[in-house]
Amino acid sequence: MKKEIKRLPETYLQEAKKMVLKHKKKKKCNKCFDRGYLGITEENMLIPCTHCIDSKSLFDEWKAYVKTIPELSELYGDSLEEKEEEKEEKKEFKKEKKNWE
Numbered sequence: 670m671k672k673e674i675k676r677l678p679e680t681y682l683q684e685a686k687k688m689v690l691k692h693k694k695k696k697k698c699n700k701c702f703d704r705g706y707l708g709i710t711e712e713n714m715l716i717p718c719t720h721c722i723d724s725k726s727l728f729d730e731w732k733a734y735v736k737t738i739p740e741l742s743e744l745y746g747d748s749l750e751e752k753e754e755e756k757e758e759k760k761e762f763k764k765e766k767k768n769w770e
């Protein structure tokens with residue numbers, strides 16, 4: 670049996686397309702023809718153009734956006750949350766280490 674793919678609903682894909690453009694570092698880009706993305710994955714997610722998009726700030730905004738939409742939180746919340754917690758743990762560890770030194 671084929672693995673079920675979590676597909677992004679079309680409405681949010683449109684939002685993602687708008688969001689991508691806010692994180693463009695260059696105005697003219699002939700890699701993505703100024704669209705800001707190179708294509709769409711089978712999960713219906715955009716592939717941001719590595720040439721002209723600040724993918725870190727884009728991902729941060731996307732994460733914040735997902736949190737505000739229950740439907741999206743359900744689809745992706747868990748995986749995003751895990752990453753966040755991991756980071757927090759590492760920070761805590763560093764703090765503790767400092768205290769011991």
Ligand SMILES: [Zn+2]
Nearest residue numbers: 698701718721
């Ligand atoms: Zn580009």
